[in-house]
Amino acid sequence: MKLTPKHSSCQDCSKEQAHIFQHLTEDELFLLDQQKHCNLYKKGDTIYHEGNRIGGCYCINKGVIKIYKTGLEGKNQIIGFAKSGDIIGYRSVLSNEAACTTTKVIEDSAVCFIPSDLLFQFVQNNSEFALNLLKITCRELEYANAYITDIAQKSVRERLAEMLLKLQDEFGESNDGYLQISLTRQEFANIIGTATETVIRLFSEFKNDNLIELNMKKIKLLDVNKLRRIANDM
Amino acid sequence: MKLTPKHSSCQDCSKEQAHIFQHLTEDELFLLDQQKHCNLYKKGDTIYHEGNRIGGCYCINKGVIKIYKTGLEGKNQIIGFAKSGDIIGYRSVLSNEAACTTTKVIEDSAVCFIPSDLLFQFVQNNSEFALNLLKITCRELEYANAYITDIAQKSVRERLAEMLLKLQDEFGESNDGYLQISLTRQEFANIIGTATETVIRLFSEFKNDNLIELNMKKIKLLDVNKLRRIANDM
DNA sequence: CGAAAGCTTGAGCGACCTCAAAGTGGGTGG
DNA sequence: CCACCCACTTTGAGGTCGCTCAAGCTTTCG
Numbered sequence: 001m002k003l004t005p006k007h008s009s010c011q012d013c014s015k016e017q018a019h020i021f022q023h024l025t026e027d028e029l030f031l032l033d034q035q036k037h038c039n040l041y042k043k044g045d046t047i048y049h050e051g052n053r054i055g056g057c058y059c060i061n062k063g064v065i066k067i068y069k070t071g072l073e074g075k076n077q078i079i080g081f082a083k084s085g086d087i088i089g090y091r092s093v094l095s096n097e098a099a100c101t102t103t104k105v106i107e108d109s110a111v112c113f114i115p116s117d118l119l120f121q122f123v124q125n126n127s128e129f130a131l132n133l134l135k136i137t138c139r140e141l142e143y144a145n146a147y148i149t150d151i152a153q154k155s156v157r158e159r160l161a162e163m164l165l166k167l168q169d170e171f172g173e174s175n176d177g178y179l180q181i182s183l184t185r186q187e188f189a190n191i192i193g194t195a196t197e198t199v200i201r202l203f204s205e206f207k208n209d210n211l212i213e214l215n216m217k218k219i220k221l222l223d224v225n226k227l228r229r230i231a232n233d234m
Numbered sequence: 235m236k237l238t239p240k241h242s243s244c245q246d247c248s249k250e251q252a253h254i255f256q257h258l259t260e261d262e263l264f265l266l267d268q269q270k271h272c273n274l275y276k277k278g279d280t281i282y283h284e285g286n287r288i289g290g291c292y293c294i295n296k297g298v299i300k301i302y303k304t305g306l307e308g309k310n311q312i313i314g315f316a317k318s319g320d321i322i323g324y325r326s327v328l329s330n331e332a333a334c335t336t337t338k339v340i341e342d343s344a345v346c347f348i349p350s351d352l353l354f355q356f357v358q359n360n361s362e363f364a365l366n367l368l369k370i371t372c373r374e375l376e377y378a379n380a381y382i383t384d385i386a387q388k389s390v391r392e393r394l395a396e397m398l399l400k401l402q403d404e405f406g407e408s409n410d411g412y413l414q415i416s417l418t419r420q421e422f423a424n425i426i427g428t429a430t431e432t433v434i435r436l437f438s439e440f441k442n443d444n445l446i447e448l449n450m451k452k453i454k455l456l457d458v459n460k461l462r463r464i465a466n467d468m
Numbered sequence: 469c470g471a472a473a474g475c476t477t478g479a480g481c482g483a484c485c486t487c488a489a490a491g492t493g494g495g496t497g498g
Numbered sequence: 499c500c501a502c503c504c505a506c507t508t509t510g511a512g513g514t515c516g517c518t519c520a521a522g523c524t525t526t527c528g
Contacts, residue, residue, distance in 0.1 A: 069383045077383040091372040094365070100376055123365055131328075131357055132366040137371045138325040142334055142472060144378035149303045149311040151385050152427025156516065165520055185475065193386025216525080217474095224451055230308055337493055390484070418506065434508060450493085451506095475524070485514080492507070498500095 005040075005061045005110040008146045009033050010126055013061060020059070020136065021064050031121075042043055047103040047111060048089065054099050056115040057089040062107020064171075064181060068102045068140040068190065078138075078191045081106070081170065081181075090133070108131055143163070154232065159192040159200050161230035164212070178218040239274075239295045239344040241266050241417040247295060254293065254321050254370065265355075270346045280385045281337040281345060282323065289322040290334050290349040297343020298405075298415060300461055302424065309341040313424045314374075314403065315340070315415075324367070327353055340417070388466065393426040394436050396465035398446070402455055 007013040010033040014021035022030065038061065041047065048054050050070055065082045079101060082088045090101045093116045123130045150159060162177075170182040185203075189196045206212045211227055213220040221227060241247040244267040258266065272295065275281065278336060282288050284304055299316045313335060316322045320354055326333045327350045327388035357364045384393060398413075405415040419437075422432045440446045447454040 070380065071383045071387040075387055077386050079379050079382065090374060094369055095376070100379070119364075123368065127358040127361060127364065129366065130361065133353075134357065134364065134368050134371060135328055137368060137375060138329050141371060141375045141378060142329070144375060145303065145334070147312050147443045148313065148381055148385060148427075149305045151382060152311050153305040154308055172450060184335060184473090185384060193382075196474090197476080197518085198516060201516095204476085216255050420506080421506095430506090431486085431508080432484060435484095438508085469528105471528090473524100473526075476522085478520090480518090482517085483515095486512090486521090488510090490508085492505105493522100494503100496501100496503090498502105 005038055005112075007061065009110075010036060011076075013059075016085055019085050020132065021129075023126060023132055025126070028122060028126065030115065031052055032118065035118050036114050038110060038112045041105045041111060042109055043105055044169065045080075045105045047105065048099050049141060050099055050102045052099045054089050054092055055094050055112045056113050057087050059087045059112045059114060060114055061086055061110040063105060063111070064107040065103050065111075066106050066187070069101050076102075076190045077193060078187065080143075081228070083171070087114075090119060091137075094123075103200050106181070156192060156194045156198055157202055157228060158232050159194075160188070160199065161211075161227045162233060163188070163192055164221060165224065165227055165231060165233070168224075173220070176218045179220070181215050184217070192197070239272055239346075240338045241295065244270060244346075247293075253392045254366065255363075257360060257366055259360070260453060261276070261362065262356060263358050266348065266352065268347050269352050272344060272346045274338045275343045277339055277342055279339045281339065284333055284336045286333045288326055289324050290347050291321050291327050291353055292337075292409055293346045294318055295344040295346055297339060297345070298341040298344060299337050299345075300421070301337050303335050309335075310424045311427060312421065314377075315379050317405070318348060322347075325354060325371075328357075355425065381453060390428045390432055391436055392464060392466050393428075394422070394433065395440075395445075395461045396467060397422070397426055397465070398453070398455060399458065399461055399465060402458075407454070411454045412449070413454070418451070430440050 010021065011026075011029050013019070014022065014024060014029060036059070041063070043101065060082050062084055066078055067080050067082060067088060068076045068078045069078055073199065076208065079092060082103070088103055089099060091097075123133065135149070150162065154162070167179055167181055174180055183191075185199050186196045187201045192199075203212070203214060206227075207214050209226075211223050211230075213222055244255065245260075246260060246265050247253070247353070248263060253265065255263065270293070275297070281292060294316050296318055299313050299322065301316060301322060302310045302312045304310055318335070322337055323333060325331075327421065335406065358365055384396065385444055388396070392455050401413055401415055405413060408414050417425075421432045423432045425435075437448060440461075441448050443460075445455070445457050445464075
């Protein structure tokens with residue numbers, strides 16, 4: 001498939017449901033369109049590195065990006081993903097700090113760069129936009145706090161089941177029922193905070209118990225209820 | 235010591251350095267003063283429970299509050315603390331959701347209740363206030379993400395050392411060098427996500443290695459540098 | 469087609485949890 | 499003001515989850 005942006009103009013893009021820029025005025029959208037800069041990235045490309053000064057934020061037009069922090073001995077902790085309609089890097093912009101995460105492309109992506117000044121301008125002049133951004137940040141924060149509780153209290157087995165359900169929720173499944181996102185075993189491990197081998201062993205168990213089906217890197221959830229019970233979801 | 239608010243009016247209170255309400259206009263402060271309601275709480279009191287609908291947020295005038303989530307089998311995970319000048323519960327207000335944490339008083343406190351409508355009004359009419367709140371949320375989010383990485387990658391020993399340093403940083407030390415916050419062993423355990431007994435054993439080790447001094451519930455850090463090395467701070 | 473990256477399985481061990489039991493201190497009610 | 503009670507603290511023993519290291523296999527990609 002050829003790599004092209006889904007929309008050519010921000011006016012079109014922002015019409016997608018619940019889009020971050022849905023509350024901008026026509027004039028603001030026009031400004032955005034003038035000043036943004038769209039780039040195509042291939043799988044494996046890094047958009048920005050932890051520690052980078054980034055002069056703006058990025059709006060994902062198409063594709064999937066993983067967001068992670070690098071800890072001790074180079075071990076990565078995946079904090080989350082961004083996909084079509086999400087924006088990344090806005091925290092560093094607003095705090096005027098260097099990026100505290102690295103963002104790397106998992107599926108070929110089209111990503112628009114939005115200069116810092118413009119983001120600040122929108123926040124200051126458009127209170128609906130500001131409130132919306134605030135709500136998004138609050139949601140991320142709530143998610144992060146819930147995950148702290150999870151990782152501190154649940155076993156690796158519980159977290160793995162939970163993560164599979166979350167991924168299904170966030171990325172959906174294709175026609176043939178496989179998860180719409182493809183990750184390496186190491187990436188799975190870096191989400192739930194465990195060793196690659198542990199993920200592999202647990203996947204084998206889940207497979208033997210007919211909870212999931214494994215086909216190379218494709219995964220199908222066979223028994224969502226039982227997985228939910230294992231995940232101990234509240 | 236008698237339990238009284240530190241300031242009687244929001245006009246005075248907001249003048250404290252870097253206060254959340256520092257960017258409000260005189261008119262807004264007047265409104266706030268009229269509509270807020272100040273309450274005194276004693277150690278052990280709960281301000282709101284996880285799952286409660288709270289019709290506003292709370293601004294801490296004096297005292298210390300712990301913020302925690304209750305996980306499986308009633309085990310609590312402490313997410314953070316709030317002290318003089320902090321506001322809590324604003325996320326639930328902005329998202330119009332039930333509270334996702336419980337907040338309980340650790341040191342006798344004076345806390346002002348601020349109705350939801352008023353908070354929304356400030357966010358919508360005062361872009362500086364909105365931006366400030368956004369920055370605060372961003373900071374909390376960054377802190378949460380860093381902690382996810384920590385808890386996923388570091389050992390309990392590392393996290394305990396790190397937490398002691400953080401508490402020293404956040405609450406300071408009294409004249410005689412003891413940490414200005416007093417927690418039970420169980421609360422320490424609930425911060426770093428471990429068992430109470432493990433905290434006790436590690437404290438003994440730290441004490442034997444002359445890293446800390448223990449005097450009942452009071453703790454003094456004796457060798458910050460070595461603690462920092464143990465914490466593997468980056 | 470070869471190299472590099474990713475996957476899988478096994479063995480061994482150690483950090484941390486759980487359970488149990490005894491000691492300690494502070495707060496409260498008589 | 500004192501005694502009792504309850505919550506907190508401490509220490510020990512034993513078990514296990516999940517990590518590390520190692521080695522061989524498979525897939526992908528240039």
